[in-house]
Amino acid sequence: MTHQTFNRRQWLAAGAALAAGGLSACAGVTGGPSLGRVVVVGGGFGGATAARYLKLWGGSIDVTLVERNPTFISCPISNLVVGGHKQMADITRGYEGLVAAGVKVIQGEVSAIDSAGKSVRLADGRTLPYDRLVVSPGIDFMPEQVGGLKAALDSGQVAHSWKAGPQTVALRRQLEAMPDGGVFALSIPKVPYRCPPGPYERACMVASYLKQYKPKSKVLVLDANPEIQSKKALFEKAFSQHYAGLLEYRANSELKEVSNGGKLAKLEFEDIKADVLNVVPPQRAADIAVAAGLVNMNQRWVGVNWQTMESTAVPGVHVLGDATFPAPLMPKSGHMANQHAKVAAAAIIQLLRGEAVNPTPVVMNTCYSFVTARDVIHVASVHQYIEAEKTFKTVAGSGGVSAAANQIEGKYALSWADNIWSDALG
């Protein structure tokens, strides 16, 4: 009921915005001149939030969002789809809320960024000039680091499912087709990668499905890292409490090669046969960040000025989310990308107005992980900008993890998703 009313108002607002645009095009009297043009590349957690808050806070700024996909599909909660506890429709949202907020949404592919000429070129030939550019590109993979992985991914023999969408569905189908008594192997790359607790949540979700429907099966977690990378004690507890005999965790088990049609995982000293091999590949800032010359940290990530999120490599370009080289203890998460976006939106508005930017930005992170269909654990942190060190640092004594997995946070986790999707998309 509330939701319907909200939508109706949004569409009324969209109509009003269109009418105002028509008038200002005539005379520029009613709305006043635009504060500037901002193009946002990428409509995930970072880009969508930036577009929405630029309009919310900046009013007369012309905001154009370019996104290649027709809908927003959330990585958070997607492991529940893999586990069979949620459907794709539950993690899919449209961009109509942003349109209603006055954002021009273009479904398209960015082919080039001309930072000297301050314009973005689209694959269909269009050119979008900007005064400030936001790039929230997410990650792309480095499959070349694992022998045979690129071919296995390209052919569909192996799913990564580390970008939600068709890959999520593909992994779910492989899991459904797996025989009872089969082996599901999950490969986790060395840090840093998107969503530190995500692979361990996935292991739990796969195990929860197998425990109920194919209890003779086995989940092998092959972690390239020396230990669980987030909420360690809580995940260890979940593994032993709920999935003893079904789930086996192996540290220091880096994947070296995929062969035999995606059914054989070769580690340094051991070969593992799997009925379903799910590989989370090593990651870097996405292709468009590389092409735009934004990647200047370890040949993988984008350095940013944390006060403004502006790239340290290319002036006038603000980069958000997983693609950034993180501040100390800052996770690559959708929540953090949403927080980056708000720092960037505030700074961009002040820069366009010729004002000083906020000297004391704050960001925070909350990440919920499902260990069963209902039991959830969290990790939270608050990061204050430290002027003297020009970076964000976590506040001593703040943040932390759940005391134990619990069902109250199971409800909070789903509400978290509902609220952050709305905060980003309207």
Next chain:
Amino acid sequence: MRSRHLLLALPLAAAAAGGHAQDATLARNLAATCANCHGTTGVAKGEMKSLAGRPADELLKLVADFKSGAQPATIMHQIAKGYTDDQMRLIAGFYAAQPAKR
């Protein structure tokens, strides 16, 4: 004498107005760090608590109780400790001023 007072007073008033605008922007920015859970304008969905339209004193008391442990929480006791008292006052003031329902 009077005109001299007036001359002195004007820049002070201007400075105060500038400071107020800065505070309002800072409050808005800080409150936005809460918005992904509590709603963009403090009206939350589902299990999360709405903050919009609640008296600032009530919100500040709640935060203090989260910090002290007097109010049990799953997560807010950890998050509350990441903000300074001044920041919490700005956040509480921002949400107190938002309409309770859209």
